Amino acid sequence: MANMRADKVAMPEQAPDVRNQNFEEVALGYTPEMAMEEAARCLNCKNRPCVQGCPVAVQIPDFIALVAEGKFAEAADKIKETSALPAVCGRVCPQESQCEKYCVRGVKGEPVAIGRLERFAADWARTHAGNTPVKIEKNGRRCAVVGAGPAGLTCAGDLARMGYEVTVFEVLHTAGGVLMYGIPEFRLPKAIVQSEIDALKDMGVTFVLNFVVGRSETIDDLFADGYGAVFVGSGAGLPTFMHVPGENYNGVYSANEYLTRVNLMKAYQEESHTPIMRAKRVAVVGGGNVAMDAARCAKRMGAEEVYIVYRRGEAELPARLEEIHHAKEEGVIFKFLTAPVEVLGDPDTYLVKGMICQQMELGEPDASGRRRPVPVEGSEFTLDLDAVIVAIGTSPNPLIRSTTPGLDTNRRGCIVADEATGITSKDGVFAGGDAVTGAATVILAMGAGKRAAAAMDEYIRNKN
Amino acid sequence: MYKILRKKVLNSNTTLMVVDAPHVARKCRPGQFIILRVDAEGERIPLTIADYDRKTGEITIIFQAAGASTQQLSELPEGGVIHDFVGPLGQPSELEGLKKVAVVGGGLGCAIAYPQAKALYEMGAEVDLIAGFRSQDLLILEDEMRAASTRLHVVTDDGSNGRKALVTQVLKELIDAGNSYDAVIAIGPMIMMKFVCETTRPYGIKTIVSMNATMVDGTGMCGCCRLTVGGETKFACVDGPDFDGHLIDFDESMRRSAMYKAQERAAMAHHECNLHKMEVK
Structure with missing residues (x-):
């Protein structure tokens, strides 16, 4: 019952x-x-x-x-x-x-x-x-995975289970991608991510860290090295800035920078060498999970007042409900229907002093189907701040597309790939995750990595 | 782990290391950089590649002990290992087609000006290499620079070696003496690069500078190294590090690079203090 x-x-x-x-x-x-x-x-x-x-x-x-x-x-x-x-x-x-x-x-x-x-x-x-050891029959064929984030890890795991020798190339010094550098310890303990990565290693997946595909070697070099197929899961790592005056004052961080300093470079630990501003009044611009993570980190790094500045309303917040709920409970102040106009800084110290914001109202639906925020004339006000964290999105890194002839990308710089298979315009190259969709979620990237692994298997078997 | 094959102390606070890094040496070109971490808890330190050998897979780096992390790096012995070493990062310098060039290096910047001069000189270009130092005891790579240039002009702030002059004075004299350069390449402290750009601006000589901005990942992810070039925001790590110096907002970049100076000094003092404690023990 x-x-x-x-x-x-x-x-x-x-x-x-x-x-x-x-x-x-x-x-x-x-x-x-x-x-x-x-x-x-x-x-x-x-x-x-x-x-x-x-x-x-x-x-x-x-x-x-x-x-x-x-x-x-x-x-x-x-x-x-x-x-x-x-x-x-x-x-x-x-x-x-x-x-x-x-x-x-x-x-x-x-x-x-x-x-x-x-x-x-x-x-x-x-x-x-403990992780139950999986019995794997090796098929003697090799696949390369570019990027050790959620898409790449999933793809590597599935390919390894099918018997492939999988090498994952990662540019950072740690595998895990956004699970390591982005999502904070208090939401996703790094020991858990590491244990998932160790499970892949136990299955025979090789991780090559500190390796820049596109510069250390190109994708064509990987084929020349004997990899039968390549999966590109290089993510959407390039931060978007607001393009408002004052954005380069000291104390304006991209969420990527702030979270990377705090999480990957462990600025939150007392003994860490990583420099970071211990700001007292912080505004985070944006309303997604990354914005919530940044706001909650800032609070934990000693900020007394932390604002979320979001240009649409509460109902439009793209973050998970639980994150919004947790942020509110922890004392993060939400400024809805508010858009940044200008960051104010001290001309001598070059440090952030505040941010001029503008009230918005919701107008007609835009291309995303959400109601478009429209500025309210004469509604400007100033928040006193000493740091601003910009969390309004990211786009794919241009490195792979600029060094891989024959790999088509769209106007937003995303790799063009078939949704069901990850097949790209370049023979033997598959892609998935944020590198294809632009910034999205961990699970969507995992789904793409999974479908691509199946398609890579089919591709290699048909070829031989 | 990446092995330190050779180590040489160039002056009281500048060290040269040759590191076994074939994955970097295979494809790197002048102007590109690497990022290293001394140990598993270390900071990511960006350093421009000073020299490379594709056959042996060796990369040369030259650095100053400016903060706790670079101090720690300088204390690693020959035969020791560096925990992480990634590269090549950034865009290579565009040197093709340059026939006559003035390369200006300031202090530690000479470590990066040298490979640029060498590459140009080997390509058959006529190279005036102007190297400026605060004083004789900080002079580095003199023989190497001489071998990599048509003419080497050494100047010091105090006249303890070569002429007592600023690099910009020498550059202006060379231009006024009728040398017509296809480009001026300037690498050194930002204030020096700014004034080299101001020197060449009236003559309309293309001036390329290498921007050593503060970075975290060095792959375009953090945006910490952003600077304003011709009114647009660029990232030194992926769009540079070389830029057209006449378009850079140097005043902004200088202030941005000063952001963590106080924390760096404190960390350095803390590190030295710990070393002292160890010695006392």
């Missing part, structure tokens, strides 16, 4: 005024009892609407049924059949717009907490059973 409680079983969290002072994980995860209680809310629908909402088609009712029976390791194995990074997805997927959006229980009350249960199963397996 299903548990007919209307609400999700709550997940324990650090108290807001405690956690906004530390970098420990905010959400603490279910206990086995909580997980079994929540799993019992699943009706195990015949038509499985939740599965259709998952970009990598995790067999959700099946794994939840296993959790309900207390078979946690088996539940984790069920998820791993289709998802390479369950502990990561359980934490960072926007479940409310994917699997949970289609959950029948959501019609009257809250949907089943699929994300929390996924996280629970993955964490339980990691801490109790």
Whole structure:
């Protein structure tokens, strides 16, 4: 008999005024009892609407049924059949717009907490059973993966399982991409990401760090080196700036820079050499997950007042609901329908002093289908600040496209690739993730990496 | 891990290291840079490639101990290892077609001016190399620079070696003496590059500078190294490091590069203090 409680079983969290002072994980995860209680809310629908909402088609009712029976390791194995990074997805997927959006229980009350249960199963397996070694029959063929972010890691994992010798090339000194440099420790502990990467290494995937594909070697060089197919998952790393006056004052950071200094370069640790401004009054411009991450990091780095400055309304915020909720609880102040006009700085010290903002109102829908923000005349006001973090998006790095003849890109600099297969205009080159879509989510990148792995396998087998 | 094959102290605070890095040496070209980390917890330090050998896979770097991280790097022994070493990064210098060039180096900038001069000289260009130092004891690479130029002009601020003059004075005299340069290449402190650009501007001589901005990743990801070139925002790491000096807002770049100076000095003092403690122990 299903548990007919209307609400999700709550997940324990650090108290807001405690956690906004530390970098420990905010959400603490279910206990086995909580997980079994929540799993019992699943009706195990015949038509499985939740599965259709998952970009990598995790067999959700099946794994939840296993959790309900207390078979946690088996539940984790069920998820791993289709998802390479369950502990990561359980934490960072926007479940409310994917699997949970289609959950029948959501019609009257809250949907089943699929994300929390996924996280629970993955964490339980990691801490109790360890990563189960996968038996792999090598086929003696080689594939290269460019970029060790979510798309590349997923693609590499699937190819390795099929028996390929996979080499992942990564330009940074750490594999993981945005999971390492972008998403903060308090939302996605780096030990979890590292454990997923170690699992790939155990499967025989080779990681070559500090390697600039496009400069150290081009994609054509990789084919010459004997790789049968190449997957490009180089992401969308180039930050977009606002192009308002004063943007180059000291104290204006791209979210990429701020988060990279804090996360990858560990500026949050006392003993770190990484320089960073300990700003007291910070405005983060943007309303996505990256903006929430930056705002919450700034708070933890000692800021007294942190604003989110977003030009549309609360309903339009693209961030996950949980991030918005957590940010509010931690004391981040939201300035909706507000757009930056100019950053003010001290002419002598060149440091940020404030930002002139403008009130907006929502007009007609724009190309994205969301109502376009229109400035309200005469509504300018000034926020006193000592740092501004710009989190309004990123675009693909031009390095691969500028060094790979025959690889078509679109006007936005994204690689043109078939959605179902990742096939690009260049023979043997597949692509997926943010490098193709522009900045999107971890799970969409993983889905693309997965589909590309299948297509690469087919390509190589047809060729031989 | 990347092995330090040779190490040479060039002056009291400048060190040369030859590093085993075939993945960089295979394709790098003058003007490009690498990023290294001394250890697993280290900062990412960008350094322009001073020399390379494709056959042996060696990369030469020359650096000054300016902060805690570069100080730590300078303390690594020959035969020791550098934790991370990535490159080549950035756009190579565009040297093709230049027949007569004045290359201006200031202080540590000479370490990067030298390979540019060498590349040009080997391509058959006539090279006036103007090298400026604060004083004789800071002079580096004199023989190398002499071998890589048609004429070497050494100047020092205090006259302790060569002429007592600023590099801009020498450059102006050479231009006024009738030398017509296809380009002037200036590498050194930003203030020097700014004044080299002001010197050449009235003559309309194309002037290329190498912008050593503050960076984190060096691959276009952070935007920390941004600068204004001809009114547009550019990233030194992927659009540069070479730019048309006449279009750069140097005043902005100088102030941006000063952002972490205080923290760097504090970290350096802390590092020295720790070293001192170790010695006392």
